[in-house]
Amino acid sequence: MKQDKSFGNSLANFIIYSFLILFGISILFPFYNMVLLSFASFEDSMRQGLYLWPHSFTFDNYRRVFMDAQVMSSIRVATLNVLFGTSLAMVLTIFASYVLSRKNLPGRRGMFYFIIFTMYFSAGLIPWFMVLRALGFVDSFWVMTVPNAMSVFNMILMRNYFLSLPDSLEESARLDGAGEFVIMWRIIVPLSAPIMATVALFYAVGFWNQWWNAMLFIQDVNLIPLALLLRRLVIDNSIQFGDAMGVAQLAQEGIRVHSRALELATVTVATIPILCVYPFLQKYFTKGIMLGAIKA
Amino acid sequence: MVVDSRADRARKLLRRIYTCRYLYFIFIPVALYYLVFAYAPMFNPQTGGILMAFTRYRLHASFSDLEWVGLHWFTAMWSRPDFWHALRNTIIISFGRLVIEFPFPIILALVLNEVTRSKPKRIFQTIFTFPHFLSWILVYSILQDLFQFTGAINTIRIFLGFEPFMFLANNYRFPNLALLFGSSIWRGAGWGAIIYMASISGIDSSLYEAAKVDGANRWHCVRHVTWPGIKSTVIVLLILACGNIMNGGFDQIFQFRNAVNRNAIEILDTYVFQMAFGGTMNQSFAAAAGLFTSVINFLLLITANKISKLLGSDGLF
């Protein structure tokens, strides 16, 4: 695209970049602080206030995180959750979105209500727990993914995208004798790369950070996912140092870490894998596509 | 004009169903999923399922000996002025969010789209998603460093000759809402922009070419190509947001709330939390409160949908 060199254009560029840079700094500065703090010693973590440059440098906080024997296994569990859960969720969501985006389907309204009703009304924690228990999900690997396999919100997003695709694509495919399955997988899905990437990202991050189901159902230490492990780590640690109550007597002797620094270290550990994967997905929703060419 | 008879219409309907039969097959796994994980719990005999809001929850009760209390939990809520005050706050805050927070990711996506070089675009995009991964506890602690009475902002205020101000614990609406909305935007705009960016990239780029040929400048492109392209996404998300008005953002407000600013920011969910969990964990009460907000939310959703259809769009459904 040729750059228009007019003054209006430069002014627009200036405003745009200023806005983005300002917003970016407002985010980077606290994060810079946080990363510094995650490398701070116990004593320095106690002196509150914003860091501009490091007073001390220690790996203690990160060591505390990785000291736990379960860390590697929990990372493996979380990875498996992401791979399996995202796949299952994408399949179900694509099915639902495709079906509900076919405009001539009788009963479409009712089916949609059927799903969206669940977004607003639920039976509560105890009945849900009982049902899952009856189905054998206690202490099972699948409990972290299957019950959360569908998000109505994501399905609505995907359906909306499908609806924006031109009808002519579907019609010409039908004329060629294609069945529903073929249309769904070979035409609609490939053309929806941006929404596929987006929804997959949403699901993947959700499964990576999943801890609630695990907390309620998992006792087996080999099945604890990363998010739950880190959460417990921070809470246990803050009990030891924040609140006497006799629990302080339980303090594991050894590395002393301040709860705030430890929390930041855990957030960094949990988030870095996502940020590594994210750039690879970005290209799916930043480039434009040439619908016209595909049609031909 | 010949009008179809009832029999004709029925036959046409059956015909359509038959044509679409595979679609129903595809939908079966989805229906099963919701039946098992969402609807089955509603009929759980032990707790009275969906009726829990009208009974008093007792351990291991069967359907027959559930104690019916009717609207007791609801009147317990409605009889307190603080409840209505919290409701008012909820509406004010939710509308504020709609007006102030909602457009921000859209604007961000549109602005980012104007960056043509892909490398800075991706860098900005990645950076903007960072705060999404922080819990509200962490975000609040960052705000504390900045805004507490002895924090950085007040230090600057003193330096400039002003009195320090208790940003985090005051009874005025404006500073509290500013902090709420501001931190919410900070945290969520980048992540929320992703979906809009995905929509934008779904716009046929030949449309841009055509617009350029017609002499459109950047602003015209945005107004006449980009904006219509994402309009349907915006409307869908807006309708969903309307269906969320009664919620108001529990996670965030729970962190921010204290004895001093509660007048300004107490919402329904936090107020109910005080009532239900002030030592008792009353399941039925929580169920009743949840039912109250859900019903209103659902009605708002349907209303918003109808209105958007009247205004000419496709709405949500």
Added chain:
Amino acid sequence: MKTKRFALLAILVLALIFIAACRQNETSTPEEAPTPTAAPEDTQTPEDNQDEEIEEQQPEDREIITVSVMNWGVANSFSDDGEICELYQYVIDHFGIMFEPIDVGWDNHVELAHLWAAANTLPDIIGAADFVATPTLSSWAEAGIIRPLPDNMERFPYLYHMVRQPSVTAFDIDGQTFFIPRGNDPYPEYTAMARGIINRRDWRESLGIPIPQTPEDFMDMWRAFMENDMMGDGSIVFGVLPDSTGILNDQAFATFGDTRHAWVQMPNGDMVIPGFERSALPLMSFWRDAFQEGLVDPDFITNPSGVSQELFALGRAGTLIRQIAPLHLRLVYDRFVELTDIDFFEAVEILMPPTVPGITPQFLRGTGFWSETYFSSRLDDYTMDRVMEYFNWAASPTGIATLQFGFEGRDWQWSAEGMIEQLTDINPDTNMPFRANAMYTFAAGGMGNLVMWGGAIEYVDPSIDPRLINMAREFLDNLLENYEFTPVDNRLRAINLDEVNEMPLRVSEEFVAFMTNSTATSHEELWEQFHSRWVANGLQRAYDAMTAEVAARGY
């Protein structure tokens, strides 16, 4: 083409995941340790040191029973590969009990307990609980999922001593006790939650201020702290820093009368909550005056828990209002050691609360426990007795000390003064002798505090500087000498009424709202406004319901 490749890849990935997941289940470690066959001679423990009162059964007479136990961090007490540490072996040998840990966290134990109760899968020993004053206790007892303690608890003297206290029997259902309290019972005179006023004596003396006696004296002292650049570098110093919002109306200032959030019976039989009564106005006014003058660090309202001692050590305020039991004092002491060069014992004092003319002080002795252990109804009487035997030992001074410090005679011993003397080597990480939680896995996790908190021995704990213990003890003895202590009637906590449970008001919150009110309204007028708001939101309804109920029960 692309679709097919993608589908194949997906199937491959899913298959791999499936295989991996199955493999995980197979290799998950069994929770049961190999059954031990140790006869008493095989144990490596030093001489048996059971107290005479505990019946000693020969271990080889009895079979080993296994019970499941739920408690915070209990899984940390057992090694993953089934290895049994010396301390656990000792327990197995002497009590014939093995444990199956059900791990719960601090944050989720309430939720999990409720879910498991609904599903009827509660573990045998339910150790992480704080239900006693809620309807949960009665609903569980009524549903028959927890069982009462055995008859003849005199057989277990240490437990008997704990459970026959009125603070415990107040929660009896049909004359039966359904839990073992977890608390600091050996020292009932010293409420574990004793609150006090911790002050910078060095600052006070350097300014020539005598020990404050009246509320005005305290405000003068705080003013002086703020006006005299105590840190020497112009940094912000406040007069007083409350540790939390809850501490304002609690016993630190009980000389202002009873201002708690608790039920009290008036002479005419009416039930009221003193914190909402007009009698609380003097203390509320005191705090409002102090706050509006700027003497109170405003950030106490939003500070997270656990930072007040850090701030105090760093000179944020001259006075800290906090719990002052030895373990709590040690938290403050540690911060001084870590962050400053100041000699804590020269610089810090605990002040007696101010005398307030015209008001009768109202010091209360607390309940002594704030969490409990329940027992599933699946336990038959025989098993229950065996469990009680273990609990009794773990509640005895020797038992508590063993779980905290190791084996008597080898790792520690009683000194002539009745304190605990550690005999282990110095741990290089902490510069203190090794404790049980560093030497024995069993003591390192939730089993260590299942029966009693470590706080039960805080007054004889060698890891706490004896000067700290003396500070706490002196202060509390002083209080006991000068003031009447009224025991709290727990029967009132045991009453559960809708009107009471649904009332969302908290005295501490109202105190903070009152004190931060910066309008020109006078204290009396403001209190009237607050009071009418409280009544409109259900205060009087709660009062009436409680009064009627108490009258019906004949208390």
